[in-house]
Amino acid sequence: MSASKRDELVQNALKAFYRSGFHAIGMDGLAKETGVSKTAMYKHFRTKEDLILATLRLRDEQFRNWLVRRVEALAETPRDRLLSIFDALAEWFREPEFRSCMFIKASSEYQDRNHPIHVASAEHKRLLLVYFEGLARAAGAASPEALARQLLTLKEGAIVLAHLHDPETAAADARSAAHILMKNAGL
Amino acid sequence: MSASKRDELVQNALKAFYRSGFHAIGMDGLAKETGVSKTAMYKHFRTKEDLILATLRLRDEQFRNWLVRRVEALAETPRDRLLSIFDALAEWFREPEFRSCMFIKASSEYQDRNHPIHVASAEHKRLLLVYFEGLARAAGAASPEALARQLLTLKEGAIVLAHLHDPETAAADARSAAHILMKNAGL
DNA sequence: CTGCACATTTACCGATCGGTACACCCGAAC
DNA sequence: GTTCGGGTGTACCGATCGGTAAATGTGCAG
Incomplete structure (x- = not known):
């Protein structure tokens, strides 16, 4: 094959x-x-688990590539790009096939912190955090690490609520909250 | 029996x-x-699903009762209680048995929006939102509904990150973000 | 056409899935 | 002591679980 x-x-x-x-x-x-x-x-x-890990690797690559491309297309400056993360999220939430985040689901089903699937999910979120941090630093945020962690928190919360409640509201709320947090960080 | x-x-x-x-x-x-x-x-x-729904009803009652009690014990004024939600979260995250939120996991495994288990999960989050809203209104927030939705977003994001990364950091980040959002709402 | 290598289908493995039929046990009524 | 009824454990149902072995194609070199 x-x-x-x-x-x-x-x-x-x-x-x-x-x-x-x-x-x-x-x-x-x-x-x-x-x-x-x-x-x-x-x-x-060799096993179903190996197949799952392969799909997670693909999804990680797919999602982060997509996010970076959308953010680059939606805004020019690092500061505006930080905010446009949440516009990209809104687009994602609107897709009819949207069913929350693959990695949140994976870590829900494989909860042991040492399980390879859980580890892979944590790594995906860490890579997103690194991306956020880079943008926050380039934008000149007061504390890039802290702002990045706050924005990641908003993103994960928005995904959960988009899945459980209304996708449109979830994205808009997270965006407005992000805007306030960014202002507070001097952006 | x-x-x-x-x-x-x-x-x-x-x-x-x-x-x-x-x-x-x-x-x-x-x-x-x-x-x-x-x-x-x-x-x-009658079925496994019925048993799951019963456990979710119990968990909803347990969790919201616990949260309200802890928040009431930790702070006096509505404004301080809003903030102490995140101190209560930190206590929860520290428990060794902590494994994310029962309802996030339930909605991850039963994703169809019409599935009874998914509906029950959404309802739990809605009831939390109502609680947040009441506190925000009593505290005199500029827009109690908007602030409540933002704080709920932070709470869900904190749970996800507490499960995937570090519990302590996740709670502290959400708390500091909540503080900023509350100031922005006039609190 | 023959023979070989590889990919695919099919049938199967023991274990477990959600769910049920039934023999059994034990205390109360008589 | 006998009978009865409700709660119990147990053995079982067909289906499906993750995973495998062997039969069956299929394409190509000689």
Whole structure:
């Protein structure tokens, strides 16, 4: 099986896991949804957990690339880009397939802090934090680390509430809160 | 079986679901952990879903009662109580059994917006929002509804990050952000 | 066409899933 | 002591779980 077939498998598995949850869908269901036979799947991945970890790696790359691109497209200055993070979020929340954050869900189902899936989820959030910090520093924030952590808190909260309550309100509230926190940090 | 036995079952099932996840633990494992036989469990609850819904009702009551009591004990004025929400959160995060929010996890595993479990999770967050709003209004906030939504966003984000990164930092960051948002609302 | 290598399908493994049928136990009524 | 009824453990149901072995294609070198 070619490498592109493997990528295709991971792509489709990502969609299936995102839609159904990790425990909720089995390897048989996955085989049906991806169009790849079980045997072929086990050629590429030793266990279901390995497949999940591969989908998380793909999702991390996908999401952060998408966010950076959208933020760069929406605003020019570091300060405006910090704020436009929440405009990008609003766009994401509006997608009909939106079902919260893959990594929040992953860490909900694999809660042991030492579990590889939990670790991968924590790492994704850490990389986002690093991105926020870079923008905050470039913008000249009083305490870039503190502001980045606050904005990340708002982002995660907005995702949770967009999933449970209203997507539009969740993004707008987080954005207005971010604006206030940024002003407080001198931006 | 007495009514108190039923309560005991729900109590123990709550712990088991919180520790393991909803899909991850089966009715056999639940019977073992609660000390109640499968037959007895099915006397009280027609399906696993019904049992889950009962545990969520208990958890909603437990958590909101606890929060209100802690907030009342920690501060006197409505303004100080708004802030002390995040001190109470910090206490919660420090508990060794802390494993994120039961309702975030529930909505992660049952994502369909119409699913009863998802609906129950959304309702829990709505009731928290109502509580926040009452405090914000009593404190004389400029826009109590908006402030309450912002603080709820911070709370949910703090829970997610306390679970994935550092509990202590997550609570402190949310608290400092809340302080700034409250000042901005005239408090 | 034959023979070989590889990919895919199919059937299966023991364990566990949510849920149920039933034999059993034990105290109360007589 | 006998009978009865409600709560109990146990054994079981078909389906599905994660994972595997072997049969069945399929394409290509000779």
